[in-house]
Amino acid sequence: MNKEAAVPRYITITLEQRGVTCRARLLDDVAPATSTAVWDVLPQSGDAVHAKFARNEVYALVPRITSAPRRENPTVTPIPGDVCLFDFEPWEIGNPAYGYEQGSQAHAENGATDLAIFYDRNNLLLNGDVGWVPGNVFATITDGLPAMAEACNDLWRNGFVGERLTYARA
Template sequence: MDEGTGAGGLRDPAPRTVLFSEAQSGLRARATLLDALAPASAALLWDLAGAGLSFSAIHAIWTGPEISLPIDGAKALPGHDLRAVPVENATSYPQAGDVALVCAPRGTWRDGPPFDLVDVGLFYAAGGRLLMPMGWIMANICARIVDEDLAAAAAACRAIRTNGACAITITRDA
């Protein structure tokens, strides 16, 4: 069996990647979906990327080195049931390069957002922790920023921290 073929001689599919971009900071980070480890979460991120939309983004306050994209799930992903996304490949301590996904339907937390939240977090350095005002939470790690993009992505994320809120576009990487 040659390299790249799986059981029965079938070629393994190429990994899917998404692209996070933002002009002012120069952010251009490709992330490989972790389909085998977090299939439902990776599928949701792929669906978000398929729309090619831009989403408001901020540097997180509580979680350390993270750019957070808090998205209204019902608007961005009509017809998706966020309750159907299981806990998979989850952690409270994301690492540099992790793309974390939190699905929290309205009412998950007291004083939480008044919409069905899909939060995409780009962790760009060590020291990430998901300790929020309501306590510890877990996020599904559904993608990883490719190694060759991580240093530049970290610099761009630090620029976003300095510059303030922005709009990050998520697209499928061809």
């Protein structure tokens, strides 16, 4: 375990255009490798996207975090407040049906990392093209979830063009 893990580590997650930030505690106890891999590359930012398949998820694709493990504290049924990492090979994420523009992180030669927040209940990580898509739960939102959930619902209803999702050390 990371020497710093004795003291809880926190990150902030911000929807830039909407000016909404929440705070999440890294789960160093159950996802130490994923937590450290993310911590070591912060800050990270990408276009905010509301998930098509998972239901109540907003995410950003960032350059692939190659030091993150494939599976650690995985779930296919995230709960409100879960913060997950998904590691994608280029062939998994670049499908034209997903709507990512050419030149976006989804089409990067070495794949992409998806950093996602789940803001409400009844999520199921099942993609019709590839099946189950487990994510590593590496943090839990401790402050600001109600305001973030409201902003995420607004993202769903009113669109996410121009919105950025930023992860940073707190």
